[in-house]
Amino acid sequence: MIKWLEIDGQSSVAVARRFARTVATAAGFPEVRTEEAVIVVSELASNIVKYAGCGRMLVQWMPHARGYRLAIVASDKGPGIGDLALMMKDRQSSGGSAGIGLGAVKRLSDRFDIHSTPDGGTIVACEFLAPGLGLHPSIELAGLFLAHPDEDICGDRWQAWEMPHGLRLALVDGMGHGPQAAEAAGTIIDMLESHARLPPSEALGNVMRDxxxxxxxxxxxxxxxxxxxxxxxxxxxxxASMRLRPGEIKRFPTRNGFVGNRSAEPLAEAAAAGRGDYLIFHSDGLKAVGADMLLPLHGHNCLLMAAWLLENGEVLKDDVTIVIARVHGRRTHAENG
Structure with missing residues (x-):
């Protein structure tokens, strides 16, 4: 799903359910796990119709060093949830419906988060892992993308590779949009993978040269x-690249140029990464994100944060991708750096 799926009635709930089943089956999910993902999508879409009237959803795959994961996002601008703790109980419903409830949605998901406010609506983010795929022990990672409104493919690509002590993360925005941009971005990602043993600046420099x-x-x-x-x-x-901490955003610099211009050199920088820190990449389809948007989200998981930025940020008429990593490793001296 490269665009938001509008949810405004039972027919769109059925569309979301069918799409989730198709994607999970194509990925080789066992039948039971596929149906659990379908149940979650159906519950979230039905809740949008019941309590908000309308909203939208994303169901798409996220790459990862250890395989692929299914991302399920539901968003609405309804009245929000007054007593979230109560609503997290299985089969609990503010509308007296016979749904399974958000508690069961959380239990069926490998990772779950929710953000709800009376004036801002509700966003729910769920992850389902492919068979045999485990979560990284020290780094959480998620990303979402949307294609240009006039295209059927996103010209951005992102990928992660497992490293000896963590992860390597890359986001590439192919020039323009559509199939040719996607092909260029995919080629650059493949070339970066071939240089995975080199430091980031050397790997990117070699790709730019070749x-x-x-x-x-x-x-x-x-x-x-x-x-x-x-x-x-x-x-x-x-x-755009930044590190988020409580009360602080560090924006990494960028260097004018592009892969394909062999006269340019990549910019290199180092920074500390403490427990709880987020690293955020986004392509220029999302207008610059201010501290007022990011800081209140600290503590939420990466998928929900990416979904919230897609829903509430200023998305331009372009491809847009948001990739977010969060450090869960042990506390280090670098957390003060």
Missing amino acids: YRNIRGGVASVADIDASRGEIGYANIGNI
């Missing part, structure tokens, strides 16, 4: 070392 496609792209790459409490960062072009 890339031969007519259409280029912009990229940010980061290694998150949870054991040492460090981020190694490299960039070329307008991918």
Whole structure:
């Protein structure tokens, strides 16, 4: 699903349910796990219709170093949930319906989060892991994307690779949009993977030197070392990158240029990464995000934060991708750096 699915009645609930079943089955989910994902999608879509009247959903795959995961997001601008603790009990419903309830949605999901306010509506974010896939022990990771409104494919690509002490994360925005942009971004991601043993700046520099496609792209790459409490960062072009801590946002610099311009060199920088820190990448389809949007979200999981930014940020007429990682590793001295 490369665009929001509008939920405004039982027919759209059925569409969401069918789409979730198709995606989970195609990914090789066992029948029981597929039906559990379908149940969650059906419950969330039905809740939108019952309590908010209308809203929208995303159901899409997220890449990961250890495989793929199913992301399920439901968003509405309804009245919000007054007593969230009560509503998290199985089969509890503010409308007296016979639904399974948010408690069961949480129990069926491998990762779950919810954000609800009286004046801002509700966002629910759920993850389902592919068979045999475990969560990374020290770094949480999630990302969502939307295609340009006039296209059927997103020209951005993101990927993560497992490293000895953490993860490498990359986001590439192919120039323009549509199939050619997607092809360029995919080629750059593949080339970055071939240099995974090198530091981010060297890996990106080698890709810039060797890339031969007519259409280029912009990229940010980061290694998150949870054991040492460090981020190694490299960039070329307008991918926004930042570290979020309570009360603080550090914005990483960018360097003018693009992959495909062999006269340019990537920018390199290092920063501390303490327990609870977020690293956020987003392409330029999302207008610059201010502290007033990010800081209140601290503590929520990465998928919900990405969904909230897609729903509430200023999304331009372009491809947009948001990728967020959070450090769950042990506390290190670097948390003060």
